[in-house]
Amino acid sequence: MSQKRSFISLQEARAPFFVGIDLGGTNTKVGVVDDTGRSLSWLSVPTEPEKGPEDAAARMGAAVKDAIAKAGLQPSDIARVGLGSPGTMDIPAGMLVEPVNLRGENGDEWYHFPIRDRVSHHCGLPVAFANDAAAAAYGEFWIGSGRDFHSMVLFTLGTGIGCGIIIGDLSIDGENSHGAECGHIIVNDAEDARVCGCGQQGHLEAYASATAVVKRTRELLDAGRNSSLTARLADGAELSPKLIAEEAEKGDELSLEIIFEVARYMGIGTVNLMHTIDPNGVLLGGAMTFGGNGSELGRRFLARVKEEVDRRAFAVLAERITIDFASLGGDAGYIGAAGIARVEHSRVGSV
Secondary structure, eight states: OOOOOOOOOTTTOOSSEEEEEEEOSSEEEEEEEOTTSOEEEEEEEEOOGGGOHHHHHHHHHHHHHHHHHHTTOOGGGEEEEEEEEOSOEETTTTEEOOOTTOOBTTBOTTTTBOHHHHHHHHHTSOEEEEEHHHHHHHHHHHHSTTTTOSEEEEEEESSSEEEEEEETTEEOOOTTSOTTOGGGSBSOOSTTOOBOTTSOBSBTHHHHSHHHHHHHHHHHHHTTOOOTHHHHHHTTOOOOHHHHHHHHHTTOHHHHHHHHHHHHHHHHHHHHHHHHHOOSEEEEESSOSTTGGGSHHHHHHHHHHHHHHHHHSOHHHHHHOEEEEOSSGGGHHHHHHHHHHHHHHHHHOOO
């Protein structure tokens, strides 16, 4: 489903202006926003990580300039750029550490790369650096589903599970830039707990990510469970959360079981965060939300998450928290990166 975007004119915009970059493994999104988070321009360019980080940094710099021109602005009109990136990182140093989803032709060219400063060099503007999930969380906090919250958690459900925690204007990055890695909280400490993509056992990501959904479904089908998925796969369909959701919407019991199992574990993960930081709200975003609020299946999924929270959380927290779907879709990353740049600009001023 295509993303519906709205833009304002330069005449409607409120200065100062910021640029957000959402660096992805396949595509990189760049947009200009005003001081209230409204977008003036947007574009997407291929990341092409195989060409190496310096090439990517140069093309990000060029894309920033293109987005600025598209908005009818000059580079001198931009207060700061924000860059949201995947992978492990050293945020104060502006460095990627070991971004496993960004691989060059020789394997590890992206490792220990000073991406913040190289993008800044190529676009000629100061750059704020953030984890991509933290940037998406800030976007939702600033102008999305979390705009009425003082504190919130965003889980992004996809191949893995990303997470961002925002309290006030502060993104919880942690002492070692590994804060809010909540896809790796423990939800099962059994000896035979599932193994996460990081190699450790029992993590939320091992039970509620798209990777986990496909793996669990395959196991049940191989064990002989009856499901309409069997015929779809025999016809050449690829096993994916989208296919599972399609069959669940038709009433396939196995598909529904898998989706509600994800909801149960997301409920457990949500309670862990509720009992840790007591946020106003928890939002669910990413590619695997089963249609979100726009579909009956998505609404049933969210209701199951809430049921688990009601069963496990302190009553006063369960009564007061808001649990909902994120609303900005794929735009949360670049908008939030721009928002983090805005916060940094307000703290240190222009340079």
